[in-house]
Amino acid sequence: MNPDQPELGEAVPLQTWLLGEIQKQIPVQQNGQQLSIIRKTTVAYAVAKLLRRAITSTPLSAAKISIDNFVVRTKKQHDNSELLPTSSMTDILGVDMISERLSLTIIEPSHVNNMLDEGEEGGTGRAIEVCISPSQLLESSSSAFEQIDEKTICHLFGVMLYQLYSNLDPTSKESLLGADPIQNNSEQLGDDYDGANEPARKKAATTTYSALHDVNTPPSIIMLVQNLVESKCDHPLNPQNICTSMKEACDDLHLLLHEPSRFMFTRKQLERVGSVQLKFRQNRLYGREKEMSLLSDAFNRVSAGGNEAFFIGGFSGSGKTRLVETVMTLVEISGGYVIKLKFDQVKGRPLLELISAFNELCSLIRKKKSPQELQIIVDQLTESVGSDLSMLGRLLPNVYSLLPRGQLKQSREQGGNRMNFQSVCFILRQFMRVVSSKSHPVMLFLDDLQWSDSTVLDVIHDILSEETDARCFFVGSYRSNEVSSEHAIFGLMKDLETSKVTTQKLILDGIKIEDVNTLISDALCAFPRTTRRLSTIIHEKTQGNPFFCLEFLRSLVDRGLLRHSLRQGSWEWDAEKIGLENTTDNVLYLLSSKMNGLTNEVQTVLKVLSCFGIKVNGNIITYLNSTSQYCDII
Ligand SMILES: Nc1ncnc2c1ncn2[C@@H]1O[C@H](COP(=O)(O)OP(=O)(O)OP(=O)(O)O)[C@@H](O)[C@H]1O
Ligand SMILES: [Mg+2]
Structure with a gap:
């Protein structure tokens, strides 16, 4: 076999593959059920991708959206009698759509096995990738069948998914869910059904999809099946959530595969956990792509040579610290030194704090450098500060940890002159010039500059404006709602520009509505398409301020306006009621109302x-x- 050619595998009709899956159901305690669901979801995703491709150029008929029209390609001989507790994702190589002669190959499916081992905070799995051939479909102008619209395609795909997940014999009539299950529901609900008859609605929902409930299918999958099946009915049970495009269906299935630890919870697992909390992602930065690239570009320029300054203003909670901390991680990974100092409103010795931040830099250097490299730094420092080496030691005592023992003793014994502002600046400047380099630029982040003072800002100006071969990336953040236009920060910006230091200013507004939606869908472990309305309301009330969004969500839970339903296996909310909630002016309002409690x-x-x-x-x-x-x- 040519190693460059992807393995095609053995083609098994989807129906036969499904029968095999049902027959080799592995005991639940072996993770078998979850594995089986992920395998089925992989196939479902492949089918959805094929349908999406097909509808771009071919009129589709109902007959084409049936499990008879698909073939699964697997690695091994599919032996129904064999019980395979070690079944894995890796044996599904692709899926073909017979009528359109489309062939989909799964690239790198092996990661899905690893995802099963991930803890809740284990981060994201990798997205499964697919490649469909032929890449171009010939436009087919005529069709012997009646062409159907996308809503109907979604409906039929929903019926297919029902067959896939229900574990009913795919050849049986029962597995087809009836041509239009909602028709039956409407009868049960009565003609005047307007969506308000909650108990009847719930009853209908569980009756219709009972086969999925019976085999403990994760509620997220049941919801997707239901939203697809109901896409073409007049009275969907949940009109907000119906899924009327194959793109949305692909996105949902992709998410299920990408993050099984968040989406594949079965109801039994949820019951075991008891109360379900909001699942905020601690390490994810929502939105801010543009800001991230501005900061990264600036840092890259600094690495290449020269100092730069970057100021970030914004309302409290807009995510200034969070944004810069994300950049700091990247800087550290790329070898840079990062020093961070957060000023405090109460403790007021900003200059001493700044000096102590530089002192910390010595420890970072010691960790990253070999003894030979340290010696070079020490030699350069001695050369540049000369007789002031002892002063450097007094200012930054950690510098002694860089020196060999003999030199340390000698320099400590040297006398000490009084230090004035000029000498502090001179020493810090020389220090920065020596320790920063192309491979180790220094990023200095001063957070909450509104509480710094003009002396500190003068030192920063002095360090950055000196024309040396230093590589210092200065980032300063401040609360725009707490500084007047007379604040020294703005003086520093002007002075830097006058001194020809590249200076950028950024005001951080709220994040975009799509990013708020991602944040909320993550917190609720819900498909993004289902949380859009809620996100629109929250975005409007918070102006996209991330901290405010998070607090608002929490407060909705505290007030019972957002609650997790074990029975539905998902979060429920009343968008109307939330929309009527008082618009809160700023973060402080929320905090104070929380504190009043x-x-x-x-x-x-x-x-x-x-x-x-x-x-x-x-x-x-x-x-x-x-x-x-x-x-x-x-
Ligand atoms: N883009 C974002 N994505 C995810 N979470 C965010 C984002 N921005 C901010 N947060 C979260 O919102 C909260 C407030 O963010 P942060 O502390 O960075 O705000 P800030 O602008 O620095 O506020 P302050 O002026 O009070 O210091 C934090 O919990 C942070 O994790
Ligand atoms: Mg902050």
Whole structure:
């Protein structure tokens, strides 16, 4: 066999493949059921992709959207009598659509096995990729069959999925779900059904899809089947969610495969967990692609040579810190040194804090450099600061950890002159010039500049504006709602520009509605198409401020306006009611209303602790704990 040619595998009619799947059902405790569902979802995704391709050029008839029209290509001989507990995804190589002579090949299917081992926070699986041949379909002008529209295609595909997941014999009539199950539902519901008759609606939903419930199919899949099947009926049970395009169906199936740990929960598993919480992704940055690339480009330019400054303003909670922290991770991966300092409203010694951040840089350097490289740095430092080496040591004591023992003793013994602002700037400038390099540029992130002072900003100007071969990427963030136009930050921006330092300014607004929708669908583990209306309301109320969105979602849960239904296996909400909620002006409103819900004692403790700034020393907690007034609360 030519190694460059993909393996075609053995072709098995989809119906036969399905029978084999049903017969070799592996005991649930061996992960077998989940594996089987993922295998079926892989095939479903392949069929959906083939249908999407086919409808672009061929009139489709109902007969073509049936399991008889598809073939699964597998690696092994499909032996029905064989019970294969080790069945894996890797044996499904592709799916063909017979009538259109389309052949779909699955690329890299092996990752799906790994996804099963991932924990809830295990990140995302990799997207399954497919390649369809021939890439171009010949336009077919005439068809002997009646052409059907996309809604009907979705409906028929839904019926196919029902056959696929229900474990009913695919050759039996029962497996077809009836031509239009909703027709029956409408009768059950009565002619005046307007969607408000909740108990009758639920009853109908469970009756119709009972075969899927019986085999413990994940609620997300049942929902997809239902939304597809109902796409062409007049009274869908959930009109908001009907799925009327094959693109949406492909997206949903792709998501199921991509993130089984979030979407493939069965109802039994949910019952075992008990209460279901919102599943926020701690490490995902929603949107901000443009901002990320502006920051990365600036950093790359700095690596190539020269200093740059980047200012990020924005309302509190707009995600300034989060954005820069994401960039910091990339900078670290690419070998850069990152120093970060967050100013505090309460503790006011900004210059000392800045110096101590540079001091930390020495520790980073020591970790990344070999003894030989450290020696070179030390030699260069000695050369550039000369007799001021002891001053450098006094300013940044960690620099001693870079020096060999003999030199350390000698420099410590040297006398100490008084340090003025100029000498501090001179030393930091020389230090930056020596330690930053093409392979190790320095990124300096000063967060919450609104609480820094003009001395700090003068030091930054001095470091950046000096024409040396230093490579310093300065990023400063500030709350635009807390600074006036007279604030020293704006003076620094002007001074840098005058000194010809490349300076960019960015104001971070809210994230886009699509990104809010991704955030919400992630938190609810729901298909994005089903959360759009809710996202529109939340985006409108929060102006896309990410922190506000997160808090708003939490507050909806607290107030029972967003709740998880174990029976439905999904989150439920009343968009009308949420839409009527008071529009909250800003983050503080939400926080204060949340705080008002706390007991008076807890509020008092929070007030006391807030006097200590953004961090509270453990000793203070211990002390408060020993007092009769606070011991019961802390
Ligand atoms: N794009 C985003 N995607 C995901 N989460 C985000 C995003 N932006 C912000 N967040 C989350 O919102 C919260 C507030 O973000 P962050 O602390 O970065 O805001 P900020 O602009 O720095 O606010 P402040 O001015 O109060 O410091 C954090 O929990 C953060 O994880
Ligand atoms: Mg911040």
